[in-house]
Amino acid sequence: xxxxxxxxxxxxxxxxxxxxxxxxxxxxxxxxxxxxxxxxxxxxxxxxxxxxxxxxxxxxxxxxxxxxxxxxxxxxxxxxxxxxxxxxxxxxxxxxxxxxxxxxxxxxxxxxxxxxxxxxxxxxxxxxxxxxxxxxxxxxxxxxxxxxxxxxxxxxxxxxxxxxxxxxxxxxxxxxxxxxxxxxxxxxxxxxxxxxxxxxxxxxxxxx
Numbered sequence: 001x002x003x004x005x006x007x008x009x010x011x012x013x014x015x016x017x018x019x020x021x022x023x024x025x026x027x028x029x030x031x032x033x034x035x036x037x038x039x040x041x042x043x044x045x046x047x048x049x050x051x052x053x054x055x056x057x058x059x060x061x062x063x064x065x066x067x068x069x070x071x072x073x074x075x076x077x078x079x080x081x082x083x084x085x086x087x088x089x090x091x092x093x094x095x096x097x098x099x100x101x102x103x104x105x106x107x108x109x110x111x112x113x114x115x116x117x118x119x120x121x122x123x124x125x126x127x128x129x130x131x132x133x134x135x136x137x138x139x140x141x142x143x144x145x146x147x148x149x150x151x152x153x154x155x156x157x158x159x160x161x162x163x164x165x166x167x168x169x170x171x172x173x174x175x176x177x178x179x180x181x182x183x184x185x186x187x188x189x190x191x192x193x194x195x196x197x198x199x200x201x202x203x204x205x206x207x208x
Contacts, residue, residue, distance in 0.1 A: 029066045031056040033080075036073055041114035045074070045122040071129055074122050078129070081119065082136040084111045089143045094150035101190035104144070105182035108174025116178055141167045148194050159196035166194040 035055035039047035049070050053063050067073040088107040092100065110116035123130040145167035152163065159166070170190055177186050 025066070028056070028058050028062050031058060032063060032066060032073065033076065036077060037112065037115055040074075040077070040118035041112055044118050045070075045125060071122070071126055074119065074126075074129060075132055077115065078119055078133060078136060081111060081116065082140060085140050086143045089140075089147045092147045092151065094154040096151065099187075100151060101187040101194070102182070104170060104190055104194075105174070105177070105186050108170065109177065109180075109182055113178060113180075120175075120178070137171065141171060144170060152195070155195070157195060159194070161193060161196075163194075169193045 032052060035052050036047070039051055039055055043051075049063055050060065052070075052073070053060050063073075067076070085107055088103075092103060096103075119133070123133045141164065145164040148166055149163040152159065161169070170193060173186060173189060173193075
């Protein structure tokens with residue numbers, strides 16, 4: 001049989017037969033995550049598992065094959081958002097001169113501000129999600145603090161507020177600005193806090 005098919009053909013056929021089956025669950029999982037992103041952004045954390053499944057075009061059984069419950073799905077989305085922030089902060093070059101505060105403000109606003117609001121809502125409802133979010137926030141603060149330390153070193157600046165405390169302050173400012181496009185005020189505040197640049201009389205904005 002091997003001679004008739006040719007060497008390696010049987011392996012190729014097996015690969016072609018199993019590849020779609022292996023890929024199918026991953027595609028369904030991706031559809032569920034995409035649907036959840038949209039619905040959480042539109043409705044909030046109150047979007048139901050049934051609504052998410054309908055939007056994703058999958059059955060309820062498929063959902064529970066992929067995720068333990070809605071909170072588990074939200075944990076995955078929160079991890080993705082944290083990865084977005086970490087990658088962005090790691091990518092800020094130490095010798096960058098222009099609009100560093102603007103880039104920080106953009107990242108803090110989130111990859112999807114509406115989804116970010118739903119994440120905060122979820123953490124207010126579910127204590128376990130809140131604890132999970134605090135762990136992610138600690139990682140975010142560490143990576144932002146490392147980015148600030150790199151930039152300060154390259155600039156030769158030594159602001160009074162250390163990099164970790166400056167990163168924590170920037171995250172709080174980001175929370176106050178969720179849902180709004182970062183404006184010049186928030187960028188100036190970040191400049192003052194993390195780089196001791198700009199007008200030190202700038203008022204720190206408070207949540208609306």
